[in-house]
Amino acid sequence: MANTYTNHKGIKAASTDKPQAMFKDTECKGLYLRVYPTGRKVFIHRYWLNGKERLYTLDAPEITPKSTEREIAGALSKARALVAEQKAMIGSRNAESREDPAIERSLNVLSAAAVPTVAEFASTYMTRHAKKKKKSWEEDQRILNVDVLPFIGDMKIDKVEKKHINALLDRKEDAGALVARNRLLSLLHKFFNFAIERGEIKSHINPAAKITKEEETARDRVLTDDEIRMLWAATSDESNLDISTRLAVRLRLITGQRSSEIVTARESDIQGDVWSMDETKNGLAHAIPLTGMALQVIEEARPHARNGLLFPARNGGVMAVQVLSRIFERIPWELEEGQIRPTPHDLRRTLRTGLGALNFDNFIQRRVTNHKEKNQIDTTYNRYDYMNEKRAALEAWGRKLEETIFGQTASNVVPFKIAG
Known part of the structure; x- marks a missing residue:
């Protein structure tokens, strides 16, 4: 029974x-x-x-x-x-x-x-809150598994104090990962607030409350031509990488779209040479034209699609975005003293920098990368999709990539202006 x-x-x-x-x-x-x-x-x-x-x-x-x-x-x-x-x-x-x-x-x-441990309540948090309300719930699961549960998972949730939270945050800060530290703090604040709402912490005191975020230094990293060639070679079919992973990285470079949108791309989202995204990080539906390079990557990925996903994880589910980051960690970048290693997010900045060098203004750059406009009134009333302008921008970027990677000559290609 x-x-x-x-x-x-x-x-x-x-x-x-x-x-x-x-x-x-x-x-x-x-x-x-x-x-x-x-x-x-x-x-x-x-x-x-x-x-x-x-x-x-x-x-x-x-x-x-x-x-x-x-x-x-x-x-x-x-x-x-x-x-x-x-x-x-x-x-x-x-x-x-x-x-x-x-x-x-x-x-x-x-x-x-009967008070649960942090590890036990983590399951409740993921099921009852994160998976229902957050598109990025897999990132919450990853942070909990890596930065929280191995250290305080066995503690009763109502016994966690501010000193324990600070110890977790100090580990990230000591590693120089201020952005990761602040993301961890945000998650812990939500996590313990949810525990209070569920009645698991009778004192109603959130141990992550009133801890300030550290000031983050904005990244200005843009890949050089040499680094683009190095990334392309590292994601070739001669590499030992999973095919879905390496193709996902290439599509991110070609299109400049977010990692979360790449890994959740479905075959049904691709109609002809247009990729439509109903759900995005900023909540705005988005569509971009696909260049020849992008279509080639997608056609190479189609035979390996599973459950409708173009770039599935090995188990057939949605690939975790951190998998893309691991590729960047494996590449032997030739860094100058004081230079930081590129990350997948730098590919968006590289694309925007490239479009700027190709004389496409910030307005079109934002349309390509689906950044929200500061003036929300314009966004509300202007329903034009700028598909022709986006196509022109991405085709110019595609020609620039082909010249950079394969050495083709194009009279309208100009070198990148690398941010210092």
Whole structure:
């Protein structure tokens, strides 16, 4: 029978990939095992009193993935004994009032045992909040897995203090990753606010509150012609890279679109030589014409598409955007002293810089990259799609890339003005 157990072996095997699951004891009526995806397990007495269902967290040893079979068997024995004691207590009370003051008093004391750990609540946060409200929920999952759970995942969520948050942030700052530090702070602020909303933190104090963000130095990195050639070579079919990954990087260079839009591109989004995006980071629907270089990349990707995705992860789902960043980390860039390594985001800046050098103004550059206009009134009332202008800009950029990568001669190609 699903979601039941009979002995300590059944308890050890009980697992779930949901925020939590209940397993019924087949030999002790009313005894249940609450199981969390982290492997933590607690015993619950489920009973009815005065017509209302009650759930009582038993004061039996907590079970973890490290618990031995002997420890699990001992915890089960104690839990069954406690249920028997409580049944006797309830049955001995006045039959008319059906009051249970001892157990109800104990519930308040023992409720702390039911407070989830940070790792357990992370599952709730992802399921109940991030995946429902954030297009970038996979980035939240990555940050939690890398920068939070390995360090404070085992802590009860209501025991996390400001000093613990600062320790996490200091790790990113010491690594020189101020942008990543600020993203981590933003996530932790939302994470603990959601815990307060769910009633998991009774004090209503958010440990990530009133911690200031560090000032970020704006990047002005633009790839040089040599670096573009190096990136193209590193993403060739002779590389050891997964084909979807290397083609995704190439399309990002050719089109200047965001990583999140590249990895979620679907075959159905491509109609002829136009790529339409209904959902984008800034919430604005967007469409761009595809040049010959872009169409060549897409046609090369089509045989490897899965579940409708042009550039799927190896498991067939949406590729994580950080996978693209890892390619840039592997390339042996020839950096001058004090020069920072390029990132995928620098490809957008490289495209815009290139379009500027090709005499396309900021207005058309923003239309190509789908940046919001500062004057929202213009955006609201001007519904022209500028497709012809975007096509001219991207075709000029394509010719510039071909000349840079393959050495073709084009009279209307000018060198980039590299930001200093």
